[in-house]
Every structure is written in structure tokens, then in C-alpha cells.
Amino acid sequence: MACTFPDSAESEADLRTTQYFEHGGNRAIYHNGWMAAARHGVPWQLVGKQGDFDSDT
Incomplete structure (x- = not known):
């Protein structure tokens, strides 16, 4: 993060x-x-989320 400062x-x-x-x-x-x-849904909706990780590419 230091590289973002001008000095x-x-x-x-x-x-x-x-x-x-x-x-x-x-x-x-x-x-x-x-x-x-x-992506397996949006990060702010975690309740009831199920990703299909077996067929993920």
C-alpha cells in the first residue's frame, strides 16, 4: 500500500x-x-447459497 503515497x-x-x-x-x-x-452468487447473499463446485470450470 505504501506505493500509493506520493512520497x-x-x-x-x-x-x-x-x-x-x-x-x-x-x-x-x-x-x-x-x-x-x-462466481457462485454474490458475496452479500450467503444464506441458502449452494455452489455447483463439481461442474465448475
């Missing part, structure tokens, strides 16, 4: 270009402007 000592070369997350059955990976995601 940061971190260089652009130190920045990561890949991010991965998982939350509530949803997951995604971001890399150099591209994103691949698997």
Missing part, C-alpha cells in the same frame, strides 16, 4: 502484477490486466 520510496518495479482471492465460494485471479473468475 513513497518503493519503485514501480517492486509492484506485484498478479493477485488472487477467494471469498464465500467465489474466486478470481488477476494478472497483467487479465482476470479469470468463478
